[in-house]
Amino acid sequence: MIVPQKLPAYEYHINPDLTGINWQRVLELFQKINWKHRLAEEIEKAFGMSTTTLFIYHGDIIIAFGRVVGDGRYYAMLADIVVDPDYQGQGLGKYLVSALNAQLNNYHFVNLSAAPGADRFYKNLGWKKQTTAFIWPQGPKQLRQHCEKD
Numbered sequence: 106m107i108v109p110q111k112l113p114a115y116e117y118h119i120n121p122d123l124t125g126i127n128w129q130r131v132l133e134l135f136q137k138i139n140w141k142h143r144l145a146e147e148i149e150k151a152f153g154m155s156t157t158t159l160f161i162y163h164g165d166i167i168i169a170f171g172r173v174v175g176d177g178r179y180y181a182m183l184a185d186i187v188v189d190p191d192y193q194g195q196g197l198g199k200y201l202v203s204a205l206n207a208q209l210n211n212y213h214f215v216n217l218s219a220a221p222g223a224d225r226f227y228k229n230l231g232w233k234k235q236t237t238a239f240i241w242p243q244g245p246k247q248l249r250q251h252c253e254k255d
């Protein structure tokens with residue numbers, strides 16, 4: 106897994122002290138990309154339960170983040186790969202995915218659920234569609250967006 110060079114204009118923090126994170130800003134970014142229905146306190150708890158977190162800053166402002174949910178050894182899932190739309194197209198998304206994946210050597214399963222429209226982004230980075238994956242849909246929207254028709 107080749108991790109792209111960091112861009113000098115930004116700061117990258119892997120597994121930072123989460124008490125220093127501006128969760129309102131994280132919430133704002135989720136809202137900006139239309140992943141709504143989240144609460145800052147719940148986001149903070151969820152990131153706290155993650156095995157790896159990665160935040161990218163421009164000055165004091167968080168402009169991108171991502172995380173891994175896993176058991177520390179066998180199973181890991183990349184989640185919440187988000188780049189502020191004002192900063193997209195500079196390689197930050199690619200960096201997040203590659204840097205998180207680089208933490209997962211020797212795991213037995215590394216996977217993720219792509220958001221609708223992000224298939225090509227992951228395929229370009231070398232990820233493969235998993236033929237054996239199953240999902241327990243959490244409502245009709247997920248059924249529509251993430252499930253085969255059968």
Ligand SMILES: CC(C)(COP(=O)(O)OP(=O)(O)OC[C@H]1O[C@@H](n2cnc3c(N)ncnc32)[C@H](O)[C@@H]1OP(=O)(O)O)[C@@H](O)C(=O)NCCC(=O)NCCS
Pocket residue numbers: 138185186187188189192193194195196197198199200218219220222223224225226229
């Ligand atoms: C998907 C996302 C993380 C990409 O971030 P980004 O910083 O703009 O991506 P990069 O600049 O690193 O792009 C890397 C490559 O992927 C391509 N790419 C970026 N977004 C893409 C998309 N949605 N579909 C297809 N290709 C895409 C870029 O053109 C680039 O190609 P190149 O290497 O040939 O130049 C960002 O658009 C985002 O946060 N979207 C909203 C949340 C989301 O969908 N997250 C991912 C799904 S879980």
